[in-house]
Amino acid sequence: MRRADDPYCAPLAVSADGMLDVGDGHHIYWTDSGAGIPMITCHGGPGGAMMVGAARFTDGHRVRHIMFDQRGCGRSAPRGRLEANSLQHTVADMERLRRHLGIERWIVSGGSWGSTVALAYAEAHPERCLGLFLVSLWLCRKADTDWWFHGVQTLFPELWESFAAMVPEAERGDLRDAYCRRILGDDADVAARLATSLFLYEEGFMHFDAPIAPPDPGRGADYGRIFAHYAAHDFFVDDDTLLRHADRLAAIPVSIITGRYDCCTPPSNAWALARRLPHARLEIVPGAGHYPTEPAFGHAVARAAQDFVGHIERELGR
Structure with missing residues (x-):
């Protein structure tokens, strides 16, 4: 039984998964669940692994959730390998995965280090992004x-x-x-x-x-x-690269949400990017830290994610 104040959507079973050969001796593990607008979610770290629970921020009947473990992480192989392992490799891996799954465009999302990956991908491939949803943004300056x-x-x-x-x-x-x-x-x-x-x-x-x-x-x-x-x-980021290339996102809907008291990726990161993107929606959540699994931040992220999906649906005329 779900609590009355539970903001999360019901989980859906993985419908497909696999290991994708991305070259350099690396294979990345990916999962596919739900149906609707494709959304790829980038995990934190560097060194973390996909968080299956992140799919519960949006309705699996409206969103097709794509997740993957970055090189050397989680169930990707070989585990822990550092050779040919960089942010640029991860961005290229996402493009390989998109083509492998036959997806034309998708929402790109990520939290913490995952937000860095998502932002770098969107700046490299804006034509492939329906929207960009960033949680606990980290610019790595x-x-x-x-x-x-x-x-x-x-x-x-x-x-x-x-x-x-x-x-x-x-x-x-x-x-x-x-x-x-x-x-x-x-x-x-x-x-x-x-x-x-x-x-x-x-x-x-x-x-x-x-x-x-x-x-x-x-x-x-x-x-x-x-x-x-x-x-x-x-x-693998020059000090101001991600901010300097933010103009590439001018035609992409962007939502940025961060905790007021996030001590890992402080709100100054989100604020700096939002100043470069006048069209972006920025929310700084009172009484919240870094983790979207904690009550105050979790409620806010779930609401913002569902609102963002609704915005993309309207843009697509659905």
Whole structure:
């Protein structure tokens, strides 16, 4: 039985799935469910995996949900592989998947790192986008990365201190470099320990509401290694690239929603993009953090997603 205040749509079973050979020795896992307007959802990380529950933000009878695990992530193979693994590869993989599924145009969506991927794809292939739905936007600017590795101590001093304590004091002025060198280094034990520390650090400041269960440290080694690979390469984005190319989205409906108290991808990211896109709809949700699975943010994201699908339906004359 569903609660009366449950904002989410009923889940639908996966109707098709598979492994797509995208070259370079990589195969990405994808799923297809629902019917209606195609929508591809990009997962977070880098290093995460598809969140099946994200399909519940929109009605599966109105939306055909396409999801995939990025290179080296989730059920994609080989798991954890860093070679030929970049944002640009992921954008190209999405195009291969679109052609493989015979989709002409789709709504592109994503949250957190997934919003970075979705935005990069839309700027590379605006002609393939019916709309762009971004949750907890992250632009990967230098200021955003500096906040992640250092600025968080403003609100989580004890968490940051534990994170910083994993490396020698002389190296704590650049924790990104200190962590990435060790995680991507030759000492497997040190790499696993630091990767897990990075994962638990992020989990520690992403929640606004107290989590129902603690994070699983067992996910840390794989997640942290891919994250470190991307962080070591500036997430494969020049400092202002995503903002500089925002004019390519002028003809695309765009919705941006973020939590007022998001400590992982602060609202300054969403605000900066919205200023470049006067036609975009921006919503900053009071009493919300990073996770759309938490009550305040979840209700707002579900409502915004369904409204956005309705807007696309009207644009298409459905």
